[in-house]
Amino acid sequence: MSEYIGIVYALLGAAAAVFLAGAGSSMGVGIAGQAAAGVISEDPSKFAKVLILQLLPGTQGIYGLLVGFIVLSKIGLLGGSMAEVSVQTGLLILAACLPIGIVGLVSGKYQGKAAAGAIGVVAKKPEQFGKAMLFPAMVETYAILALLITILVVSAIQV
Amino acid sequence: MAIMQMQKVSICALKKDRKAILEKIQSMGIMEITPVLEDEEGLEKLNTASSRAVFEKRAQVADQALDVLDLYVPEKKSMLSSLEGKALIDRESYEKLLEDKGKILEKAGKLVSMNKEIAEKRSTILKLENQIEAITPWLSLDIPMNFEGTSRTAVLIGTISGALTLDQVYAVLAEQAPEVDAVDVSVVSADKDVAYIAAICLKNEAQEVENALRTGGFARLSVKSRDIPSVYKQKLEEKIEKLNKEISETEAKIAEYAAARSEFRQVSDYFRVRAEKYEVLGTLPQSKKTFLLGGFVPAKVVPALEKEIGERFDCTLDVEDVKEDEEAPVLLKNNKVSQAVEGVLDSYGLPAKGDVDPTGIMSIFYIIFFGMMLSDAAYGLIISVVCFVLLKKYPRMSRGMYKNLSLFMYCGISTIVWGVLFGGYFGDVVTVIARVFFEKDVVIPALWFVPLNDPMKLLIFAMIFGLIHLFTGLGIKGYMLLRDKAYLDFFCDVVLWVFLLAGLLIMLIPSAIFASIIGTQLVFPAAVNMLGKVLAIIGAIGILFMSGRSSKNFALRLGLGAYDLYNITGWLSDVLSYSRLLALGLATGVIASVVNQMGSMGGKSVFGAILFIIVFIFGHIFSMAINMLGAYVHTNRLQFVEFFGKFYSGGGKEFEPFHSDTKYVDIKEETYL
Numbered sequence: 001m002s003e004y005i006g007i008v009y010a011l012l013g014a015a016a017a018v019f020l021a022g023a024g025s026s027m028g029v030g031i032a033g034q035a036a037a038g039v040i041s042e043d044p045s046k047f048a049k050v051l052i053l054q055l056l057p058g059t060q061g062i063y064g065l066l067v068g069f070i071v072l073s074k075i076g077l078l079g080g081s082m083a084e085v086s087v088q089t090g091l092l093i094l095a096a097c098l099p100i101g102i103v104g105l106v107s108g109k110y111q112g113k114a115a116a117g118a119i120g121v122v123a124k125k126p127e128q129f130g131k132a133m134l135f136p137a138m139v140e141t142y143a144i145l146a147l148l149i150t151i152l153v154v155s156a157i158q159v
Numbered sequence: 160m161a162i163m164q165m166q167k168v169s170i171c172a173l174k175k176d177r178k179a180i181l182e183k184i185q186s187m188g189i190m191e192i193t194p195v196l197e198d199e200e201g202l203e204k205l206n207t208a209s210s211r212a213v214f215e216k217r218a219q220v221a222d223q224a225l226d227v228l229d230l231y232v233p234e235k236k237s238m239l240s241s242l243e244g245k246a247l248i249d250r251e252s253y254e255k256l257l258e259d260k261g262k263i264l265e266k267a268g269k270l271v272s273m274n275k276e277i278a279e280k281r282s283t284i285l286k287l288e289n290q291i292e293a294i295t296p297w298l299s300l301d302i303p304m305n306f307e308g309t310s311r312t313a314v315l316i317g318t319i320s321g322a323l324t325l326d327q328v329y330a331v332l333a334e335q336a337p338e339v340d341a342v343d344v345s346v347v348s349a350d351k352d353v354a355y356i357a358a359i360c361l362k363n364e365a366q367e368v369e370n371a372l373r374t375g376g377f378a379r380l381s382v383k384s385r386d387i388p389s390v391y392k393q394k395l396e397e398k399i400e401k402l403n404k405e406i407s408e409t410e411a412k413i414a415e416y417a418a419a420r421s422e423f424r425q426v427s428d429y430f431r432v433r434a435e436k437y438e439v440l441g442t443l444p445q446s447k448k449t450f451l452l453g454g455f456v457p458a459k460v461v462p463a464l465e466k467e468i469g470e471r472f473d474c475t476l477d478v479e480d481v482k483e484d485e486e487a488p489v490l491l492k493n494n495k496v497s498q499a500v501e502g503v504l505d506s507y508g509l510p511a512k513g514d515v516d517p518t519g520i521m522s523i524f525y526i527i528f529f530g531m532m533l534s535d536a537a538y539g540l541i542i543s544v545v546c547f548v549l550l551k552k553y554p555r556m557s558r559g560m561y562k563n564l565s566l567f568m569y570c571g572i573s574t575i576v577w578g579v580l581f582g583g584y585f586g587d588v589v590t591v592i593a594r595v596f597f598e599k600d601v602v603i604p605a606l607w608f609v610p611l612n613d614p615m616k617l618l619i620f621a622m623i624f625g626l627i628h629l630f631t632g633l634g635i636k637g638y639m640l641l642r643d644k645a646y647l648d649f650f651c652d653v654v655l656w657v658f659l660l661a662g663l664l665i666m667l668i669p670s671a672i673f674a675s676i677i678g679t680q681l682v683f684p685a686a687v688n689m690l691g692k693v694l695a696i697i698g699a700i701g702i703l704f705m706s707g708r709s710s711k712n713f714a715l716r717l718g719l720g721a722y723d724l725y726n727i728t729g730w731l732s733d734v735l736s737y738s739r740l741l742a743l744g745l746a747t748g749v750i751a752s753v754v755n756q757m758g759s760m761g762g763k764s765v766f767g768a769i770l771f772i773i774v775f776i777f778g779h780i781f782s783m784a785i786n787m788l789g790a791y792v793h794t795n796r797l798q799f800v801e802f803f804g805k806f807y808s809g810g811g812k813e814f815e816p817f818h819s820d821t822k823y824v825d826i827k828e829e830t831y832l
Contacts, residue, residue, distance in 0.1 A: 055788055062785060063742075066749040069756075070611075078756060130506020130795065137796045144742045144793075145735065151745060152614055 007075060007082065009090030013097035014071040017150070020101035021064025021143075024108025028057025031112035032136075035119040042123065049129050050119050056136040057111040060104035063147045067100050067154065074159055083159050096153035103146035111139035162516045165487035165814075166461055169195070169453035172474030177443070177450050180474070181436050183467055184452075188818030189831050190464065191488050192454040195444055202451070207441035214434035217264060221427035224267035225420065227274040231410050232417045244555035245825045248425065253826050256425055263422045270416055273409050280402045287395050287402075290382070296348045296355045297380070297388040304391065305383045313365035315358045320376030323354045328375070335371035339364045424823035432819045439817055455481070455488055455814070460831045486512050490814035490832070497522040499566035502559055507799050508809025515639060517807055521798055524628055525566075528797055530573030531624075532743035532790035534610075535583040535751060538783045539574025542567055555825075570790075580607040581744065585779055586751025595759040596768065610744055617741045619677055625737025626664075628797070629730070632805030633657065639806065651705040659698025660730060665691025699724060733801045739793050747786045754778030 036050040069078075071093055076083040085093075118132035168190065172180055184190050256263075297304065300316070308314045319328065328344050339360065347355040356377075360368045369377070384391050444451050456464055461478055469476040481487045489509040491501055493516070500522040510516050533539065546568035550561065578584065582605025593601035610617045637653035640646075665687060667673055674680040683691075707719025758774035761767030803809070819826065 052788060055785070056792065058785070059746075059789055062746065062750060065753065066746055069749055069753050128506075130503065130799075131508075133792060134796060134799055137792050138800075140793075141736060141739070141796075144739045147742050147746075148618070148738050151742070152618070155611070155614055 003084070006085035006087045006090035009087065010071060010075045010085050010093040011077075013090075013094035014068040016094070016101040017071070017097040017104075018064045018068040021067075021104025021108065022061040024105035025058050025061030025064075026108075028060070028108040028110075028112025028115065029054060031109070032057055032115035032119060035116035039119055039123040046122060046126060049122050049126060053115050053118050053122065053133065053136065056115050056133070056140065057108050059140060060100075060108040060111070060143045063100050063143060064104050067097055067147070067150050070151065070154055071097065074154065074157075076159075085159060089157060089159060092157050093154060096150055096157065098150075099146040100143070100150040103143055107139050107143040107146075111136050111143075114139050161492050162510055163490040163492050163814075164458040165455045165481050165490075166458045167453065167479050167481055167485075168456045168461065168464060169451065169477045169479075170468060170474055171449055171451050172468075172472055174445060174448055174450050176472045176474070177440065177445075178436075180452070180468060180472055181440060183471075184464075185432065185436055185439075185817055185819055186826075186828055187464070187467065187831055188816045188828075189460045190454045190456045190817055191815055192439055192442070192452065192817045194442055195451045195453045201446050202444040203446075204444055205441055207437040211434050211437040211441070214430045214437065218427045218430035218434065220264060220271060221267045221423045221430070223274075224270040224416075224423050225427070227270045227413060228417060228420055228423075230274070231413045234420070239549070239553070242549060242553040242556045242560065244553065244557055245821065245823060246421070246424075247555060247827055248824045249827045253425060253429075253824075256422060257429055259422075260426050260429065263419070263426045266416065266419055267423055267426070270413060273413055277406050277409050280406050284399050284402050287399050291392055291395050294382055294388050294392055296350065298348075298392065300347050300355075300357060300388050302357070303385050303387050304380055305385060308359070308362060308365075311362055312359050313362045313368075315360070315365070315369055315372065315377075315379065316356075317372075317377055317379040318353045318355055319372065319378075320353055322349045322351055323356075323375070324349075328354070328356060328358075328372075331375040332368065332371050335374050336364075336367045339367055339371070342368055421824075428819075428821040428824055431822060435817075435820060454817070457490055457814075457832065463831050486812065488814035489811040491516055491518060493518050493522075495565075496526075496569060499562050499569055500525050502562045502566065503795060503798065505813075506795075507803065509811035509813055511808050511811040513639070513643070514808060514811065515635060517635065517803070520631060520635070521802065522569075524631075524802070525794055525798060526569050526573045528624070528740060529570040529790050529794045530575075530577040531621075531740050532793060533570075533574040533747055533786055534577040534581050534744040535585065535747050535786075536575045536578025537583075537585045537588075538747070538779075538786070539571045539576075539578050541571075541783065542574065542787070543569075543571030546571060577744075579605075581605050581748070582609050583748050583751070585775075586748055586755050586782075588751070588755050588775070591752075591755040591759050592771075595771075596763055598763075610741065611748055614741060614745065615676060615678070617744070618738055621737045621740035622734050624740065625734045625797075625801070628737070628802055629733055629805060630657075630660075632802045632807075636806035647708075651701065651708065655698045655701040655705065657698075658694045659702060659727070662691045662693070662695025662698055663727075666695060733804070736801055737797065739797070743786070743789050743793060746789065747782070750782045750786065751779065754782055 032054040036054045039046055039050050072078050074083075074093070075085055115136040118135050121128055121132035170180070294304075297316075302314065302316075304316065306314050306316070321327075323331070323346075325344060325346050328346070329342075332339065332342055332344070341364070342358060342360045344356055344358045347357060349355065358368060358372065382391075386394065465476055465478075468474065491498075491504075491509070493501065497519045500518055503525065504518055504521065530539065533542075546564045549556075550564055550568065556564075582603055584603060587602075590600075590602050593599045608616060633653055633656065637649055640649040640653065665683065668681055669683050669688065702724050703717065703720040705720065706723035707716035710716045710719060754774060755778075758771040758778065759767070761770035
């Protein structure tokens with residue numbers, strides 16, 4: 001039994017990355033979606049613009065998925081032959097997954113709020129789309145930084 | 160890459176020529192009319208509001224007629240028809256058509272009134288249908304609905320609330336009017352709220368019976384008709400049928416007008432353009448015989464204006480340079496590739512007075528960064544081919560759309576290059592297909608290296624690209640300061656920073672931290688190390704003492720300098736921000752391989768192949784869309800925040816020439832710009 005503990009920790013890391021970042025994105029996309037739907041009820045022609053803004057907080061979930069995938073292929077769960085993962089290595093992977101998980105959760109939600117604000121800008125001044133798009137993109141920076149650290153660490157861990 | 164030089168042109172001409180001159184300027188579309196400020200006596204403005212309203216109304220009628228046509232005979236449109244742009248019409252056929260503009264407007268008016276007619280008939284039908292519904296419960300009644308009775312008897316027809324049975328009705332009567340003895344009640348029908356009844360009684364007792372029934376909630380039938388209900392219903396239905404027939408006849412008539420669509424469009428545009436002309440006319444100061452007109456014209460086309468207006472009409476035409484304190488509207492002139500990013504620049508803000516036009520330099524970085532973030536040769540190929548085909552197929556699409564699509568085309572080409580360098584073709588699709596379906600091991604080698612195998616290397620390169628980008632921005636700031644002859648500012652705000660940053664870089668590169676990141680220890684000769692230290696110290700001290708130079712108070716000056724020195728963290732975060740080049744590039748590769756992995760789960764079989772194809776198509780469309788969005792947003796961000804932050808303010812006003820602002824058609828004109 002104990003030889004599987006390492007794999008369990010690694011999987012836990014992948015799960016944390018996927019579900020925390022995914023949860024953040026779903027909150028964010030949900031918040032932005034409400035605002036977008038309100039705009040469409042007034043002016044359907046702005047659909048494309050508000051849709052883009054709504055999608056912006058969706059990237060955290062994808063980063064989470066990405067990390068999950070890298071971890072799974074690292075421990076050989078996808079290829080069929082499971083690698084032997086020591087408890088130490090498993091914990092290392094779990095720790096490496098935390099940045100994107102936690103930052104994804106928080107930044108996803110707040111990027112959603114910023115996106116809702118940007119959608120409000122587009123509703124009133126559609127020509128300011130370029131500037132409005134920047135505010136949610138600012139929040140995303142931190143998710144990208146977290147993703148970077150996670151990827152760098154995960155790919156540096158030897159299995 | 161340049162902002163076009165503007166000149167101010169003022170024209171003073173005879174009043175009799177004013178419409179001809181305005182028309183000519185409008186069709187040339189090269190002059191932004193500005194209000195002439197002279198508020199001198201003897202100059203008045205013409206009130207054109209009423210004639211403008213007339214023209215606008217006419218344009219509206221044609222628009223409404225087009226709406227009616229769209230409602231009844233919709234045009235077949237492909238999904239991409241919005242890219243088609245306005246139809247091009249040559250001036251002769253346009254003018255020929257306009258000779259009949261009265262008739263065309265009449266036709267449009269007819270269409271509008273026919274539509275109104277149909278709407279009225281529809282509402283009548285609705286009313287009739289309501290009536291039918293109201294008499295439906297009475298259908299089994301076989302006397303006329305307004306039947307009052309014979310010479311001795313009276314008939315009361317109506318509803319009574321509550322679904323009363325016959326016995327219950329009699330009970331009500333017995334209770335409320337016990338003295339009445341001759342009453343015959345029949346219940347025609349009943350539903351859950353009301354009973355429909357007919358009561359016959361003696362005429363002299365009718366009042367009492369009615370009163371008695373009223374207390375039970377009786378109300379007389381409101382439909383007054385000499386017919387019995389079933390006949391009445393039939394008559395109503397006939398009426399509806401007749402109306403429906405009329406409606407379809409009118410609709411057929413409307414359909415006959417479908418061919419007049421393009422006429423309506425041209426006429427609508429004609430009146431729209433005229434209304435605009437009158438709007439401008441209303442702003443021009445006029446004396447008894449002359450009028451004044453002024454505005455900005457790009458210097459390049461001033462000779463053309465002089466030729467078309469100055470030589471043809473009796474007028475004086477003054478050309479002067481834009482004054483120092485005046486802000487001229489901005490018109491950008493760039494080569495074909497750089498033009499593509501004008502839309503992006505526009506969404507941030509056009510160059511304000513004193514800014515340089517960053518379009519040219521920005522376009523290079525934009526295209527490189529976009530490609531690096533998407534970095535998949537197959538995606539790049541799809542994007543560039545799709546954009547290329549659209550550009551060729553719909554050359555008349557709107558200018559903004561044209562620029563955006565060509566931008567994506569160039570970005571697509573750059574994506575192909577980066578994809579080949581990094582070995583991404585739909586992620587690792589070739590490897591996956593070879594492994595799952597042919598059991599072979601095939602890998603398309605990356606021309607440079609695979610980012611996922613060596614992310615640190617790419618991170619370093621991303622930051623190097625970032626440094627180049629940022630220093631370019633700082634360089635442009637330096638250029639602007641030199642151009643304005645602000646040499647002290649140039650030295651303090653640019654040169655000192657370059658010293659400091661370059662010095663710090665030289666000190667950083669041989670350090671242990673950096674060595675552990677790139678994996679090898681770089682060693683500089685001692686002289687270079689010394690130089691780095693000296694540069695950094697000069698830069699830091701210079702900034703500390705010089706940044707607050709506008710302040711007289713020495714302590715405050717040092718404080719401001721220290722605060723400015725703190726900006727070094729700003730530079731650090733700016734450089735780190737370029738790590739998104741790596742992160743988004745990795746994201747594309749990994750998402751694409753997730754898609755391939757999912758597709759290959761069916762294994763080597765017919766079912767597996769079908770599954771693979773389906774997952775491949777939908778998965779990669781999704782992956783491409785989401786990664787393009789990411790690449791677009793973050794390339795913009797790198798330009799707007801990191802690059803523009805170094806030198807660009809924006810906020811210029813766009814050049815908006817007085818031109819024929821049509822909605823449906825473009826009239827072929829000589830282009831001057």
